[in-house]
Amino acid sequence: MKTNIYLDNEKFIAGITLRDEIEREQGNMALHTCVNPDDVLENRKRLAISLGCGLDHFVCANQTHSANVYKVTVADKGRGAESKDTAIPNTDAIYTFEPNLLLCSFTADCVPVTFYHEENGLIGVIHSGWLGTVKEITLKTFEHLKQVEHCNPSDLHIHIGTALSQKKFEVDEDVYEKFKNLGYADDFMYYNDQTNKYHIDNQQTVKKQCELAGIPSDHIAIDPTCTFLNPEGFSYRQDKQAGRHLSFIMKMGN
Structure with a gap:
């Protein structure tokens, strides 16, 4: 199973799975968009083995491009791991303080965010497509963690994972206006006179939301890999039948 590991130490492991021609369904990790669920489950099992955990350690949500945040507890262990019917409903950001739970987020062109708190051991994942970005899911997640969990930002x-690049993220004026209305995304957009399209950098907009939440910029890493241009990327824009990457993070426990 091809992965890009962002973090691997005695406390945490985090990363993202990649598209691979030789794998089942090219390494697709998503049950909600697949040809054969058994192939996806086999891919997930192989990832689990490589990370030293079981499939029952996975915690997945049914992502709906919402701005909803959910606190995962031990009772949620295994949700969505083997069936999308058991996944946490209508949620695009999940976090936990618990060890030995692999928090999962599925993306093709959308922006995946993995995060951890060095002091209190909190971990989490966020799925921020352009709809989630204009709903400010990332900013709202970190505001929630500050207010409810008393986290010092x-x-x-933060690790902002592979996503659709600005070059390939072409939109019409309606989407441009939504980003414009955020009030802080102007530097991450340009207009293409040849195509009459706007180009938006969703990763940089999400990074700005992290900074607005008080997270230091030097604590934010961005994977510049474009899901459309790179053969290791799943791109919904390029292929409507595309599989999904799995971004993950787990806190190590005894």
Whole structure:
């Protein structure tokens, strides 16, 4: 199973799975968009083995491009791991303080965000497509963590994963206006006179939301790999039948 590991130490492991021609369904990890669910489950099992955990450690949500945040507990262990029917409903950001739970987020062109808190051990994942970005799911997640969990944002570390690049993220004026209305995304957009399209950098907009939440910019890493241009990327824009990457993070426990 081809992966890009962002973080691997005695406390945490985090990364993203990649598209691979030789794997079942090219390494697709999503049950909600697949040809054969058994192939996806086999891919997930192989990932679990490589990470030293079981499939029953996975925690998945049914993502709906919402701005909803959910706190995962031990009772949620295994949700969505083997069936999308058991996944956490209508949620695009999940977090936990618990060890040995592999928090999962599925993306093709959307922006995946993995994060951890160095001091209190909190971990989480966010799925931010353009709809989630204009709903400010990332900013709202970190505001929630500050207010409800009393997290100091300066102790948070962020990894913004592979996504659709600005070059390939072409939109019409209606989407441009939604980003414009955020009030802080102007630097991440340009207009193409040849195509009459706007180009938006969703990753940089999400990074800005992290900074607005008080996270230091040097605590935010961005994977510049474009899901459309790179053969290791799943791109819904390029192929409506595309599979999904799985971004994951787990806190190590005894």
